Amino acid sequence: MLRPIPVFIGYDPRERVAINVLIDSLVQHSSQPLAITPIKLDQLKGIFQRKRIANQSTEFSFSRFLVPHLSGYEGWAIFMDCDMLARGDIAELWALRDERYAVMCVQHDHSPGEKVKFLGTVQTRYEKKNWSSLMLFNCEQCKALTPDYVNSASGLELHQFKWLADDSCIGGLPQGRWNHLIDVQPPDARPAGEGGPALVHWTLGGPWFQQYRKSGGELASEWILSREEAFRLWD
Template identity: 65%
Template sequence: MTKPIPIFIGVDPRERAATNVLIDSLYQHSSTPLAITPLLTPQLEAQGLYWRPRDPKQSTAFSFTRFLVPHLMGYQGWAIFMDCDMLARGNIADLWALRDEQFAVQCVQHDHVPGETVKFLGEVQSAYPKKNWSSLMLLNCGRCTALTPEFVNTATGLELHRFHWLAGDHEIGAVPEGWNHLVAVQDAAQAEEAPLLHWTLGGPWFQAQRTMGGALAAEWFVARDQAFRLFE
């Protein structure tokens, strides 16, 4: 029997609409059962897993909680983490099939150097090597044992997001770029066949960014309307 694919979604309370549309899009396009867990900071705090104060450079509630996924998996098996500001257009089972035991983490290895200093809702835009790599990760949890709750709550943001908890970059594998297409950052033509869109600068669920990505924003609204369609 095929086990459901474990997917953890980083949730920010300001992006609940984005989270719900992402979840529906994952289910609608998947050929395999999914086990989706939204990472809600208050729940993790209540369980004694997350206690670090908010960092001034932290733009979302899940900036650091994403690194608790291996612990939540008991450091066994594989899991997918993704930011909530995404939209699935392809079969997530195709990404799952790319798991490679020689790696501890697999992700799209962007070369993204932000030109702006702020992003959605005036949040600070930070520039650092491996920017956006951690926004979509295939995690080989048994090889991520350094990510204890104590480490996640005390390490610097750069130590976490630059994967300093691994032995080296040789433990990071690449997946095709379409699995984390950065809307309004990468060439729009690249989005045509991309199975996963990512509104890293803020998406159409924010009033001020309702047209972010042009036709891609319109596509998000179609997905939203389909997710919440009322049937008579």
């Protein structure tokens, strides 16, 4: 039976345009049906109870780790930040699921030099930076991520995957193909069908913010074109 691919996306009210363009890009490129769920905090009352802290750059910094709970700790699910754009088929990523692992992600070696990122938010440095911005959860193996744990664990415990037995539980996804970090990794605007990135990520600030209008060069122009297509008015 063909089941929709469950995709959870972090929601931040400052990036409503970004999440809508991302959703449209996922749908337009996918060869399989998708079940897309924005993780919006006011829809998680009684489940997510953390107070926002100073170095939290988005509303979904910690709520992302509720995906296994929201999935009933069954099957697999994808989480991604909202500041991304799909350029290829998300079914290709879905096909990489490996039962040996509890979670799979692109294992970036990202040690930011800047002290601030978009809208003046603090840029933090820590091991496994950006690993959690795109995750394939094997939900049955993530039962440690209860609402109580997600509400009480430190940011480093969550983002450094301390809730797993050890790092052998983390599977790697192809570098450059998925979760390509714009203005962090070497530029690559090749089409996804020609080996370019299938999912790009404006982790430092994207073209939906005026001051980052040209971030990513050709990819910024591609995002703007995707937005125009998604919101085009028809006669």
